Amino acid sequence: MFSIARTVVRPRLVNSFTRAAASIHTLPGLDYSYDALEPHISGEIMSLHHTKHHQTYVTGLNAAEEAYAKASGPKEKIKLQAALKFNGGGHINHSLFWKNLAPTSAGGGEIPSGALKEALERDFGSVDAFKNKMNTATAAIQGSGWGWLGYSPTTSKLEIVTTPNQDPLLSHVPIIGIDIWEHAFYLQYKNVKPDYLKAIWNVINFREAEARFLEAAKQSA
Numbered sequence: 339m340f341s342i343a344r345t346v347v348r349p350r351l352v353n354s355f356t357r358a359a360a361s362i363h364t365l366p367g368l369d370y371s372y373d374a375l376e377p378h379i380s381g382e383i384m385s386l387h388h389t390k391h392h393q394t395y396v397t398g399l400n401a402a403e404e405a406y407a408k409a410s411g412p413k414e415k416i417k418l419q420a421a422l423k424f425n426g427g428g429h430i431n432h433s434l435f436w437k438n439l440a441p442t443s444a445g446g447g448e449i450p451s452g453a454l455k456e457a458l459e460r461d462f463g464s465v466d467a468f469k470n471k472m473n474t475a476t477a478a479i480q481g482s483g484w485g486w487l488g489y490s491p492t493t494s495k496l497e498i499v500t501t502p503n504q505d506p507l508l509s510h511v512p513i514i515g516i517d518i519w520e521h522a523f524y525l526q527y528k529n530v531k532p533d534y535l536k537a538i539w540n541v542i543n544f545r546e547a548e549a550r551f552l553e554a555a556k557q558s559a
Contacts, residue, residue, distance in 0.1 A: 360481040362507035363396050363403075363464070365389075374441040378537040379525045388436070391521050395428030395504070402426075425506035425542050431484060434515055447540040453555075454513075454548035461496045472498050472516070479518050485535075487514040488559040496551070511554035514547045 368388060371382030402421040409415045440446035449455050449465060464466035468487070475498050476485025483502045488510025490497050499510055507515070516538060523534035 344484035355441070363399050363429060365393050365396050366436065368436050370439075370441050370444070373542045374443075375439060375446070378442075378540045379439075383521075383523065383525050385523055386525075387517075388412065388432075391519075392428070395425045395432065399429050405556075424504050427506040430506045431432060431504055431515060431517070434512055435517055437546050438515055438543055439538075439541050440546070442540060445545060446543060450548070452548055454544065454551045457496050457551065469495075469497075469539055472514075475500055476518050476535055477514050477531050480511040482519040482532040486510065486512055487552060489513055489558075491554075493559040494558060496557070511550065511557075513551040514542060514551050 355463060357540055368384075372384040372388070372431065375381075375384060387531050398421060402418055402425055406415055406418045406422065409418065450460075453517070455465060458465050458468045462471060470483055472487060475511075479500050479502070481502070483505075484507070486499045486507050488497055488499045488502065488507055489495075496513065499507060501507055506512075516535065518531065518535075523531070527534040527537075
């Protein structure tokens with residue numbers, strides 16, 4: 339599974355009291371260049387998406403956590419819940435999303451024979467049927483959000499789920515996530531979301547997805 343990038347700051351002396359400063363979230367690096375997913379996702383989109391949009395969530399999350407740590411009471415902490423959820427979800431979702439993608443030269447779009455392919459065929463009939471169903475559900479999101487292939491610990495099956503805004507997927511273990519915010523596709527695909535959703539399967543990292551699936555199934559066994 340992925341982990342959120344964090345930098346631990348050593349304890350320091352503040353106002354004559356020794357305390358440990360909060361750990362700081364950082365923008366994770368990518369395993370490929372910004373233009374490596376072309377022509378399916380442009381380098382310009384990837385650069386802006388990573389350095390601007392994801393960085394904004396990281397900055398917002400650090401600010402919200404710092405404010406939460408300094409909050410004097412429950413009322414002040416409650417006021418910060420929305421910022422923590424939005425920015426924290428944005429950081430979690432995007433950290434997963436980058437690992438979710440791979441250039442075609444590195445196997446992006448190719449689903450190997452194995453446990454994940456077998457589970458998709460079992461739960462959806464075929465890999466193509468799964469893609470079509472997930473694209474339909476994701477395209478139907480009103481406004482911004484995410485489409486997910488998730489593993490349900492309750493049913494031990496793969497299921498398609500959507501979440502609004504930057505809400506992280508909590509009901510299932512995320513296996514594949516697709517960002518349907520306009521910043522993920524508009525510069526290239528304008529308002530034609532189905533074209534973006536069709537193209538992204540050419541760069542989905544199914545090997546990463548299978549590793550997540552195997553881990554999720556192992557944890558729920």
